[in-house]
Amino acid sequence: MKKLFLFISIFSTVALWSQLKFEKGYFIDNQEKRHEVLIKNFDWLKNPTTFKYKTEENAEEKTATVDDVKEFQVFGYNKLIRYTGKINVYKNNLDNLSYSPEPDFRDAKIFLYQLSTGKKNLYSYFSNEIQNFFYSDESGEIKILIYKIYNPEGNTSLLAINDKYKSQLNNIFSDNEAALKMVKSTEYIDSDLIKIFNKYNQVTSEQSNLSLNKVKTKIHLALKPGVNFSKFKFYSPSSPQSYDANLSSIDPKFSAEMEYILPFNKGKWSLLLEATYSSMNANSKSIDNDRDISIKYGYMEFPIGVRYSMFLNDKSKIFTNVKFPILTLKTQDGSLKYTSTTYYSDTYFTLDRMSSSFIFGLGYSYNNKYFVELNSSMKRSISDFIYFRNYFTYNSISIGYNIF
Known part of the structure; x- marks a missing residue:
């Protein structure tokens, strides 16, 4: 990243x-x-x-x-x-x-x-x-x-x-x-x-x-289905590694994006408003005692951002984004589950609303209709635990279509 x-x-x-x-x-x-x-x-x-x-x-x-x-x-x-x-x-x-x-x-x-x-x-x-x-x-x-x-x-x-x-x-x-x-x-x-x-x-x-x-602006509305490559790390900085875990998953994502093209600098700058739904469903083993671990977490986020476009010719352009979620909602009861062993019973950690952090993107657009976009998020926490730390990140790829 x-x-x-x-x-x-x-x-x-x-x-x-x-x-x-x-x-x-x-x-x-x-x-x-x-x-x-x-x-x-x-x-x-x-x-x-x-x-x-x-x-x-x-x-x-x-x-x-x-x-x-x-x-x-x-x-x-x-x-x-x-x-x-x-x-x-x-x-x-x-x-x-x-x-x-x-x-x-x-x-x-x-x-x-x-x-x-x-x-x-x-x-x-x-x-x-x-x-x-x-x-x-x-x-x-x-x-x-x-x-x-x-x-x-x-x-x-x-x-x-x-x-x-x-x-x-x-x-x-x-x-x-x-x-x-x-x-x-x-x-x-x-x-x-x-x-x-x-x-x-x-x-x-x-x-x-x-x-x-000189005063003309444009608005594009796009649908952006894609895939998230998500990672979640859960660990305790001050206790044994019995709960430390690294989980990863590949999950579908669904997005809608509104782009407002600003009326200067040849339309290279635009403002973004996006609504995205995704989830993380993964299974793994704890690091030190081989316990089964599973995570279930669904969320919606609403990033705003800025896009800069570089025109290659009349029909093609490359663009970069920087976005920041102004609101993230949990869409299901998120949990982190550790299965029982000889020494441990089933353990559950409740996952709350995700924090916000910057999302950076790079993409290619053809004819202002079709585009492909790569995004990478910075570290975000899903819950504030007293004795544990956690962070969530994702890389994603989306294919977009401008409705207008």
């Missing part, structure tokens, strides 16, 4: 950095000169202030900053536009809201993602819980859309919203009845604002998909 853990750790590190490729793009400098280059594509979650580029594949890697560049884009992704002006730095933290409805303005020079393009352009900025949206029209001036949640009159039990952005939208789209009808239901979120600006700009479905890719 230690070797598997080491391999997964090394693999994850290498995979993360090996996939950050230089891709075709361009940038426009302060002299309005356009440079066709290769840009290191992080598919940024937060708006970057710098980016790395090469003039050609074997050229030296260089760094450009927001001071040097007016606009840049990795082809196939949203372009980023330099903005110098006010941003609203309030954070949407309900435990620490401002008492004032007025925006908390700060001067900044930043790159904005352009989410919709046309007569009216939409931009976004996200960093450290700060979310701002901006717009521009034919004049080219970029202006902020105002939104803020606050505690009115300092009363922390009340919430109010400065939604000035809606009146701004009414003015922006005053010449378009279809867009005006959407203003009332438009929330201060990426997807809603993209839809109303795209409606006004009459963008093509291809352009619309590009802008929505």
Whole structure:
């Protein structure tokens, strides 16, 4: 298990950095000169202030900053536009809201993602819980859309919203009845604002998909039958070995997994929620006196975790997981039984709910439909005995199928 853990750790590190490729793009400098280059594509979650580029594949890697560049884009992704002006730095933290409805303005020079393009352009900025949206029209001036949640009159039990952005939208789209009808239901979120600006700009479905890719998430639900190779050790650190035992078994497991793919870094990161049922049924001999020992234990566990995927091509990927069970339930009366001998009568130990520990995994997926996965758990106890110690581990192999 230690070797598997080491391999997964090394693999994850290498995979993360090996996939950050230089891709075709361009940038426009302060002299309005356009440079066709290769840009290191992080598919940024937060708006970057710098980016790395090469003039050609074997050229030296260089760094450009927001001071040097007016606009840049990795082809196939949203372009980023330099903005110098006010941003609203309030954070949407309900435990620490401002008492004032007025925006908390700060001067900044930043790159904005352009989410919709046309007569009216939409931009976004996200960093450290700060979310701002901006717009521009034919004049080219970029202006902020105002939104803020606050505690009115300092009363922390009340919430109010400065939604000035809606009146701004009414003015922006005053010449378009279809867009005006959407203003009332438009929330201060990426997807809603993209839809109303795209409606006004009459963008093509291809352009619309590009802008929505910035906020698009996916959910997969998979069934994962498999096999557990379980081990259970029971021993006393301070008494004779009459109860010491090592048991192992091969048992079926049944799992269902929900995967939420995060909308950045090209969909390489995802969150996991899993429900798993398995059991351990094994027989063995005690170490020093050859007593028959049997264990029966059934359990359900509900791990949450993180997955990182490395794409080999359009249909294949390798992934690593780290998961932690937030809840483990015993599904039958678990027991450890020692049969009688000349010197000993039958002895039973009751097994309780299993403790939680990390589970590490490695897998291969084909066409986002079929996958095989290996998992290895760290040591976990099944009962807290006064005079005895125990630990349970398993390695498993599962075959998965994504229902959607």
